[in-house]
Amino acid sequence: MKRIAMTTAALCLGLPAVAQDFSDGSEAKTWNLAAETPARFEATVVDMLCELTGDCAENCGGGQRQMGLVRAADGVLVYPNKNNQPAFTGAALELAPYCGAEVEVDGLMIEDPELGATNIYLVQKIREVGESEWVTANSWTKKWAEANPDAEGKGPWFRRDPRVNDMIGESGYLGLGLEADEAFIEEWF
Incomplete structure (x- = not known):
């Protein structure tokens, strides 16, 4: 009360x-x-x-x-x-x-x-x-692996996820385009 x-x-x-x-x-x-x-x-x-x-x-x-x-x-x-x-x-x-x-x-x-x-x-x-x-x-990674059998390998799931890799292939790691990635990598690495 x-x-x-x-x-x-x-x-x-x-x-x-x-x-x-x-x-x-x-x-x-x-x-x-x-x-x-x-x-x-x-x-x-x-x-x-x-x-x-x-x-x-x-x-x-x-x-x-x-x-x-x-x-x-x-x-x-x-x-x-x-x-x-x-x-x-x-x-x-x-x-x-x-x-x-x-x-x-x-x-x-x-x-x-x-x-x-x-x-x-x-x-x-x-x-x-x-x-x-x-x-x-705690079943997410197991279900992800079952849905992505071709994404086997070492490292975290997101480095092997086909959806993530497709997005990176289209718009780069920064999401700003492949040219922006190239310029960033050249300048910083």
């Missing part, structure tokens, strides 16, 4: 509301990122583009669109932009099978007003509401 009164007063005075604490029960492992806090909450998995613009695709785009989490406690749209692997990849792929489902997630929330980071989420575990077993959100 006290929290509701404080939030109402803050809104009436034009002050920012007190942020909710979702760390209770979280088993998230730290990444030692600035402004990270453990966060475990229930949410509905949504297609972000659909949620924000009304441009909705069947089955949330089948893993081809960014996924979001509408938090059950307060209706806030949370942006999951990372899974439980070292690279900043995989959240959409990990959440796609849960399109429209009520889930519980455990991970790290990033909130840093100075950087403009609000409701950025690093999902580490997922389970449908009511289920007892968690699914670790």
Whole structure:
């Protein structure tokens, strides 16, 4: 009751509301990122583009669109932009099978007003509401390798990814064109 009164007063005075604490029960492992806090909450998995613009695709785009989490406690749209692997990849792929489902997630929330980071989420575990077993959100690189069998070799996935290499071939490493790349390389290396 006290929290509701404080939030109402803050809104009436034009002050920012007190942020909710979702760390209770979280088993998230730290990444030692600035402004990270453990966060475990229930949410509905949504297609972000659909949620924000009304441009909705069947089955949330089948893993081809960014996924979001509408938090059950307060209706806030949370942006999951990372899974439980070292690279900043995989959240959409990990959440796609849960399109429209009520889930519980455990991970790290990033909130840093100075950087403009609000409701950025690093999902580490997922389970449908009511289920007892968690699914670790770490399948992205395995699924990437299955989808790109000709991209075998050493080094990080993005050095071998056909889409990345096609983009570099068309517009250079800097994205400014092949001539700009040549001039940059000559000047700096």
